[in-house]
Amino acid sequence: MAIAKREIAGRGVHPVGLGCMNLSWAYGSPPPQDEKIKLLNRALDLGYDHFDTANIYGGGANEELLAEAVMHRRSEFFLASKLGLVVDGARRGIDCSPEAIAENLDKSLQRLGTDHLDLYYMHRFDPKVPIADSVGAMALAIEAGKIRSYGVSEWSAAHIREAHEVHPMAAVQPEYSLWTRNVELGVLQACEDLGIAMVAFSPTGRGAFGGVLRDPSTLEEKDLRTKMPRFSAENWPQNLAVIEEFEALARDNGLAPAQLALRWVLEQGEHCHVIPGTTSIAHLEENFTAARVEVSSDVVEEAGRIINHSTIRGHRYHDAIRPTIDTEEFEEA
Numbered sequence: 001m002a003i004a005k006r007e008i009a010g011r012g013v014h015p016v017g018l019g020c021m022n023l024s025w026a027y028g029s030p031p032p033q034d035e036k037i038k039l040l041n042r043a044l045d046l047g048y049d050h051f052d053t054a055n056i057y058g059g060g061a062n063e064e065l066l067a068e069a070v071m072h073r074r075s076e077f078f079l080a081s082k083l084g085l086v087v088d089g090a091r092r093g094i095d096c097s098p099e100a101i102a103e104n105l106d107k108s109l110q111r112l113g114t115d116h117l118d119l120y121y122m123h124r125f126d127p128k129v130p131i132a133d134s135v136g137a138m139a140l141a142i143e144a145g146k147i148r149s150y151g152v153s154e155w156s157a158a159h160i161r162e163a164h165e166v167h168p169m170a171a172v173q174p175e176y177s178l179w180t181r182n183v184e185l186g187v188l189q190a191c192e193d194l195g196i197a198m199v200a201f202s203p204t205g206r207g208a209f210g211g212v213l214r215d216p217s218t219l220e221e222k223d224l225r226t227k228m229p230r231f232s233a234e235n236w237p238q239n240l241a242v243i244e245e246f247e248a249l250a251r252d253n254g255l256a257p258a259q260l261a262l263r264w265v266l267e268q269g270e271h272c273h274v275i276p277g278t279t280s281i282a283h284l285e286e287n288f289t290a291a292r293v294e295v296s297s298d299v300v301e302e303a304g305r306i307i308n309h310s311t312i313r314g315h316r317y318h319d320a321i322r323p324t325i326d327t328e329e330f331e332e333a
Contacts, residue, residue, distance in 0.1 A: 002291060002292035003015050003266055003291040003292070006197065006270065006271070006272075006273060007197065008050070008078065008118075008119065008149075008170055008171050008197040008199070008273065009078075009118060009119060009148055009149035009170035009171070009197075010170075011078055011118070013049050013050040013078050013273070014047060014048060014049050014050060014288075014291065015266055015272070015273050015274065015291050016048070016262060016266075016273075016274055016275075016276070016287055016288050016290055016291050017048065017049075017050030017051065017052055017078075017199070017273060017274070017275040018040075018043050018048050018050065018051050018052065018275060018276075018277065018284075019052050019201055019275040019276060019277035020040075020051055020052060020053045020057065020062055020065070020066065020277065021052075021053070021054065021057045021062060021277050022277045022278070022279060023036045023039070023040075023062060023065060023277070023279060024036075024057050024058030024061045024062035024065060025056075025057045025058040025061070025062065026057070026223070026224045027206075027207070027219075027223050027224065027225065027277075028219060028220040028222065028223045029220060029222075030058075030279065031279050033065075033068075035279075036065055036069065036279075037065075037068065037069040038281070039278075039279070039281055039284060040065075040066070040069040040070045041069065041070060041073075042281050042284060042285075043284055043288075044070060044073055044076050044077065046284070046285060046288050047288065048077070048284075048288060049076060049077045049078055050077060050078045050080070050273070050275065051066065051070070051077050051078070051079055051080070052080045052081075052173075052199070052201075052275045053066055053079075053080070053081050053082075053112075054081055054082035054083075054085075054121075054123060055081065055082065055083050055104055055107065055108050055111075056082075056085050056087050056123070059087075060107070060108075060111050063081060063108055063111040063112045064111050064112075066079075066112055067111060067112050067113035067114075071112065071113045071114060074114060078118045078119070079112070079114065079117055079118050079119070080117065080118060080119035080120070080121065080151070080171075080199075081108050081112070081117055081119075081120060081121070082120070082121040082122070082123040082153060082173075083096070083100065083101060083104035083105065083108070083120070083121075083122065083123060084096045084100070084121075084122045084123035084124050084126060084153075085123045085124055094123075094124045094125070094126045094128075094324060095126060096122045096124075096125075096126035096129050096134045097126070097128075097129050097133070097134070097137075098129075098133055098134065098136065098137035098140075101122075101134065101137040101138065101141065102137060102140075102141070105117075105120060105141055105146055105147065106146075108120075109146065115145075115146075116145060116146055116147060116148060117146070117147045117148070118147075118148045118149065119147070119148065119149050119150070119151055119170055119171055120138065120141065120147040120149075120150050120151070121150070121151040121152060121153050121171070121173055122134060122138075122150070122151075122152045122153065122155075123153050123154075124153060124154055124324050124325070124326070125152070125154065125155045125156070125159055125326035131159060131162050131163050131166065132166050134163075135150070135163050135166040135167050135169075136166065136167075138150035138167065139166075139167045142167075149169070149170035149171070150167070150169055150170065151169050151170055151171035151172060151173060151196075151197075151199075152169060152172055152173070153172070153173040153174065153201075154173075154174055154175070154324075154325050154326055154327050155172065155174075155187075155326045155327065156186065156187070156326045156327055156328055157185075157186030157187050157189070157190040157328065158186075159326060160172055160187065160190050160191070160194070160196070161190055161194070164194050164196070168194075169196055170196065170197060171196060171197040171198070171199050172187060172190075172191050172196055172197070172198050172199070173198075173199045173200075173201055173275075174187055174198070174200065174201070174327050175200070175201055175202045175316065175327075176188075176198070176200035176201075176202075176203060176265055176268075176272075177200065177202055177203045177204065177205045177209070177261060177264075177265060178205065178209065178246070178261055178264055178265075178303060178304060178306075178307035178308065179205050179208070179230070179239075179307050179308070179309070179312045179316075180202070180205070180309075180316050181308060181309045181330075182327045182328055182329060182330065183198070183327065185327075185328035185329075185330070186328050187327060187328070188268065188269060191269075191271055192269055192271055195271075196271065197271055197273055198269070198271050198272050198273065199273045199274075199275055200265050200272060200273065200274045200275070201275055203261060203262050203265045203274040203275070203276055204258045204261045204262065204276050204287075205243075205261065205307075206224075206225055206228070206231075207225075208230070208231075208239070208243060209243065209246065209247075209257050209258055209260075209261035209307075210257065210258045210283065211247055211250075211256060211257040211258065214240070216231040216232075216233075216236055217233070219231075227318050228314075228316065228317065228318060229313075229314030229315050229316075229317075229318060230312065230313070230314035230315070230316065231314075232314060234313075234314075235313040235314035238313050239312055239313055239314070242306060242307055242311050242312060243257075243307070245306050246260070246261075246303060246306045246307050249299065249302055249303060249306060250303075253295065253296075253299050254293075254294075255293060255295060255299075256286050258276070258283065258286060258287055258290070259286060259287070259289065259290040259293055259295075260290075260295065260299070260300075260303055261303070262274050262276060262287060262290035262291075263290050263291075263293065263295050263300065264300055264303050264304060266290070266291065267297075267300045274290075309330055
């Protein structure tokens, strides 16, 4: 059965949104500017109506790309951005202080060429700042009309509940996919209980479930995945064997692997959304149809049996990044 639009901040959007990050940053060299602009407009033409960006994607370049490419079509899409991660030379960390929220919001609005965001996330949990202070700054931005709603990314269930009591949040954005199940330890249920949309990033396993990647050693050195344990020479062979079993399941049922991976996430609750990223128009089109392809509950269940936390080797992040994640962790095997 096809999945209809789902709500974020009281607005119905297609359950498959577009993560814009890798058009500017993270997974190797981005495509030429004209190809990025073409892809973003093709997304709108297809019916994508939820675009997700952040101030750190390309050091602001991703927000500037959206301004150039699609802001003349601003009324056609729900726009989300983020603040909180600091990557400025030797200055690295998390800053969700009220001052940082106000300053970075104004900068994002300027880069994006718009007077408001539909959703503004705190990109990570900042333990140095009381939750009431950070959320209070978000509430002030809502009152000022600069944002319509706020959300958080990679926060624990307890901190989500605490923030929601200060001011209701609209969305939580965690990593969630067949091989990253941390939200099932509390966040997924907290979002359902509180009526919060859960917007899954990296729902195709950072491209691992796209049916293309076979040898991570071919990735560019600056590709973030080269430092992620699941893509290491030690862990990848076992992970690839599991992925190939999953791919066979998808193709035996007339699905692209990415479609089944996306549909699996969407089937975990009516509050679940996905925001896969891509630099390929063919994959853009393929991903969008994941909400309407025919797929049985048995196939969805089997996908989850093949790929899950216990069948995959390696943590999702390397040791230097893990302390920045507030979402609950599975115990080490």
